[in-house]
Amino acid sequence: MGERIHATYWLETGDDPARAAEVIAGEQSSGTFVALPGETPELKARAGARVERLELLETVAQPSLPVAKASARYTRCVLALSWPIENLGPSLPNLLATVAGNLFELRQVSGLRITGLRLPPSFAAAYPGPAFGIAGTRRLAGVEHGPLIGTIIKPSVGLSVAETSGQVQQLVDGGIDFIKDDELQADGPACPFDQRVRAVMRVVRDAAERTGRKAMVAFNLTGELDQMKRRHDLVLAEGGTCVMASLNSIGLVGLTELRRHSQLPIHAHRNGWGYLTRCPALGWDYAPWQQIQRLAGADHLHVNGLANKFSESDESVIAAARAVLAPLWDHAPMHAMPVFSSGQTGRQARPTFDALGTADLIHAAGGGIFGHPGGVAAGVTAMREAWNAAMAGEAIDEAARTRPALQAALGFW
Amino acid sequence: MGERIHATYWLETGDDPARAAEVIAGEQSSGTFVALPGETPELKARAGARVERLELLETVAQPSLPVAKASARYTRCVLALSWPIENLGPSLPNLLATVAGNLFELRQVSGLRITGLRLPPSFAAAYPGPAFGIAGTRRLAGVEHGPLIGTIIKPSVGLSVAETSGQVQQLVDGGIDFIKDDELQADGPACPFDQRVRAVMRVVRDAAERTGRKAMVAFNLTGELDQMKRRHDLVLAEGGTCVMASLNSIGLVGLTELRRHSQLPIHAHRNGWGYLTRCPALGWDYAPWQQIQRLAGADHLHVNGLANKFSESDESVIAAARAVLAPLWDHAPMHAMPVFSSGQTGRQARPTFDALGTADLIHAAGGGIFGHPGGVAAGVTAMREAWNAAMAGEAIDEAARTRPALQAALGFW
Numbered sequence: 136m137g138e139r140i141h142a143t144y145w146l147e148t149g150d151d152p153a154r155a156a157e158v159i160a161g162e163q164s165s166g167t168f169v170a171l172p173g174e175t176p177e178l179k180a181r182a183g184a185r186v187e188r189l190e191l192l193e194t195v196a197q198p199s200l201p202v203a204k205a206s207a208r209y210t211r212c213v214l215a216l217s218w219p220i221e222n223l224g225p226s227l228p229n230l231l232a233t234v235a236g237n238l239f240e241l242r243q244v245s246g247l248r249i250t251g252l253r254l255p256p257s258f259a260a261a262y263p264g265p266a267f268g269i270a271g272t273r274r275l276a277g278v279e280h281g282p283l284i285g286t287i288i289k290p291s292v293g294l295s296v297a298e299t300s301g302q303v304q305q306l307v308d309g310g311i312d313f314i315k316d317d318e319l320q321a322d323g324p325a326c327p328f329d330q331r332v333r334a335v336m337r338v339v340r341d342a343a344e345r346t347g348r349k350a351m352v353a354f355n356l357t358g359e360l361d362q363m364k365r366r367h368d369l370v371l372a373e374g375g376t377c378v379m380a381s382l383n384s385i386g387l388v389g390l391t392e393l394r395r396h397s398q399l400p401i402h403a404h405r406n407g408w409g410y411l412t413r414c415p416a417l418g419w420d421y422a423p424w425q426q427i428q429r430l431a432g433a434d435h436l437h438v439n440g441l442a443n444k445f446s447e448s449d450e451s452v453i454a455a456a457r458a459v460l461a462p463l464w465d466h467a468p469m470h471a472m473p474v475f476s477s478g479q480t481g482r483q484a485r486p487t488f489d490a491l492g493t494a495d496l497i498h499a500a501g502g503g504i505f506g507h508p509g510g511v512a513a514g515v516t517a518m519r520e521a522w523n524a525a526m527a528g529e530a531i532d533e534a535a536r537t538r539p540a541l542q543a544a545l546g547f548w
Numbered sequence: 549m550g551e552r553i554h555a556t557y558w559l560e561t562g563d564d565p566a567r568a569a570e571v572i573a574g575e576q577s578s579g580t581f582v583a584l585p586g587e588t589p590e591l592k593a594r595a596g597a598r599v600e601r602l603e604l605l606e607t608v609a610q611p612s613l614p615v616a617k618a619s620a621r622y623t624r625c626v627l628a629l630s631w632p633i634e635n636l637g638p639s640l641p642n643l644l645a646t647v648a649g650n651l652f653e654l655r656q657v658s659g660l661r662i663t664g665l666r667l668p669p670s671f672a673a674a675y676p677g678p679a680f681g682i683a684g685t686r687r688l689a690g691v692e693h694g695p696l697i698g699t700i701i702k703p704s705v706g707l708s709v710a711e712t713s714g715q716v717q718q719l720v721d722g723g724i725d726f727i728k729d730d731e732l733q734a735d736g737p738a739c740p741f742d743q744r745v746r747a748v749m750r751v752v753r754d755a756a757e758r759t760g761r762k763a764m765v766a767f768n769l770t771g772e773l774d775q776m777k778r779r780h781d782l783v784l785a786e787g788g789t790c791v792m793a794s795l796n797s798i799g800l801v802g803l804t805e806l807r808r809h810s811q812l813p814i815h816a817h818r819n820g821w822g823y824l825t826r827c828p829a830l831g832w833d834y835a836p837w838q839q840i841q842r843l844a845g846a847d848h849l850h851v852n853g854l855a856n857k858f859s860e861s862d863e864s865v866i867a868a869a870r871a872v873l874a875p876l877w878d879h880a881p882m883h884a885m886p887v888f889s890s891g892q893t894g895r896q897a898r899p900t901f902d903a904l905g906t907a908d909l910i911h912a913a914g915g916g917i918f919g920h921p922g923g924v925a926a927g928v929t930a931m932r933e934a935w936n937a938a939m940a941g942e943a944i945d946e947a948a949r950t951r952p953a954l955q956a957a958l959g960f961w
Contacts, residue, residue, distance in 0.1 A: 182703070200827060222706075236731060240821065242857060292636075360801050387802065409830075
């Protein structure tokens with residue numbers, strides 16, 4: 136038996152579900168709309184996608200997506216398909232065209248969402264996965280236990296180089312573990328990448344000499360390939376320990392090439408993820424998407440945060456984080472680090488830890504740190520104390536009694 | 549006045565529309581969820597996105613997308629935003645994070661779709677656009693007037709190298725202008741890319757020696773960057789005149805790098821487009837999306853076809869084709885060639901030509917050619933005759949009276 140690629144979908148169809156499943160399997164392998172002389176039974180047995188499972192869920196009266204021709208009712212189901220690896224070989228770009236190509240546009244489909252992906256071991260041999268992952272990130276950041284307490288440079292865009300490094304000065308003086316550029320911060324003439332990196336790293340290196348621990352700064356190098364390589368080399372030369380890229384901006388080839396070149400962890404930003412996921416009847420669940428990005432080399436993956444300021448539910452956030460923390464294969468786990476952000480404070484420490492059972496994560500707070508009446512250092516301390524309490528199973532109000540920074544934080548969190 | 553980037557959106561919000569517009573503008577530039585000490589009026593004036601237009605369309609009782617908190621009603625509007633180029637510089641990857649980044653996830657948004665994009669001339673200076681476009685494609689294919697009559701190798705995947713070149717033999721003997729791989733055909737062990745190219749090009753070159761005109765074959769080289777470059781070089785060495793790539797598989801950096809390397813037209817496949825567009829309240833219109841791909845270097849862009857077998861309406865197909873044919877700038881039109889496919893026959897020639905007023909396109913038919921009772925040559929001839937009639941303003945039934953191949957085709961089209 137050869138290797139097979141497995142994908143699961145949430146499907147809604149106005150057609151007979153078994154027929155719709157066969158149409159999808161056919162369209163994504165040897166078939167087309169009409170019977171073809173060349174599609175012999177032998178060819179179909181060799182190259183055809185196989186319907187592995189079709190589980191009916193419910194029927195509804197209205198289609199979730201606009202359809203070319205109305206039906207009396209629409210059936211929702213779980214559909215599992217598989218393909219022989221021989222159709223494409225262990226190639227992520229070709230995998231995308233196979234499991235997430237034309238099928239979303241099919242006339243038989245009034246809703247289709249890819250929910251799961253199981254890849255054969257040949258993909259683990261063909262792709263490197265994260266170069267640093269959780270262990271490498273902890274080593275570079277000098278954080279053995281607990282989460283990396285992080286923050287984002289704000290305003291997102293508009294600060295000068297001096298204003299940016301001034302903000303970083305405050306943060307490293309306050310003992311922060313991790314700082315990231317906003318994804319809108321690029322290489323504009325008002326805050327050029329090279330000058331920003333030099334000014335920020337001067338501050339970070341000076342602080343590291345004093346404290347013995349170097350804050351990790353994720354510089355946004357998103358751009359064309361030669362720009363990204365050159366920017367990476369500058370960050371490395373300046374003693375930096377992380378680079379950031381917007382995955383939906385650079386695409387899969389961009390990430391794969393950056394991974395090949397990079398000697399630093401890749402902080403993977405998912406901005407644009409909303410257009411891939413926010414319609415429940417279309418697009419992508421995070422589990423299959425992050426799997427592809429991890430294989431290609433993402434070390435840190437954004438998962439939003441509990442009680443976030445966006446529209447995502449807590450349930451979805453936790454499912455995303457669990458997916459990022461799950462091994463891809465037993466022999467090749469390719470662990471990446473989930474990044475929690477968006478309206479975060481120490482109040483999210485306990486529910487986040489309880490849901491995941493681990494603190495192998497980056498927890499980024501903006502106002503939750505800068506808003507502390509005692510200043511940035513007190514804000515960072517309060518975040519850390521909230522996490523220590525969470526990991527010890529201690530209630531946050533209880534823990535705050537003997538911890539003044541945390542106590543002062545609770546008032547505004 | 550400096551250059552500005554302009555984007556338009558269809559927006560649905562449960563909030564006050566003017567406030568929602570400001571939140572989106574803020575989130576995508578200098579602002580964040582809360583007021584920040586560093587976001588001074590000067591910084592905001594310099595770096596803030598500007599709401600250029602907000603036109604109310606209608607209100608509805610239910611949100612199009614799931615929302616975190618329900619509202620009594622939801623307002624739909626046209627929103628136009630602009631950004632100073634200084635925020636990011638003329639960079640397509642950074643542009644994506646700015647005009648199509650986090651905004652889709654905002655809590656104020658119950659529907660958001662990017663519908664238009666107007667870029668300042670510095671983008672035209674920074675990016676090359678298509679290397680061949682319409683004129684270069686016509687020259688290489690030896691087709692001066694009318695559309696390139698094309699087809700797709702089917703079954704999509706599963707044919708051996710010999711079976712593939714056998715099918716190509718039939719097609720070039722029949723006088724076809726253009727042949728493409730299916731997007732599922734890659735470099736699997738059952739039909740390796742190199743062997744396929746060598747076998748197919750032998751057939752194509754032999755036919756060209758006899759007829760003086762070389763059919764254009766778009767070989768699907770989608771893969772990692774080094775693979776794509778190597779495959780391109782083989783196609784070029786074998787006398788091939790086109791390569792094909794799946795844009796949503798390789799991403800923007802993949803396309804930009806392929807354009808830098810390529811000496812052949814890039815046939816850009818849009819598979820996966822469904823998950824970007826099929827929910828009317830989310831994602832992308834084709835106009836802004838194809839604009840980015842053309843800037844990066846796509847020569848041919850898929851637009852589906854009239855009366856297609858997918859779920860897209862004719863109106864949407866024509867809007868997409870018009871977008872591809874419209875100049876990007878007067879001084880830098882960067883014309884690309886639209887590709888019509890999916891259930892196409894000569895019956896779509898007239899309405900396609902009438903809607904566009906041009907035959908600067910590729911018209912790909914599968915069953916519409918192979919199904920002809922007189923064989924492939926008669927099928928190709930019938931397609932060409934249907935287009936000649938369309939361009940002459942002649943009714944197809946009228947034209948068929950004196951054209952036997954077309955007459956015979958009308959029965960099964």
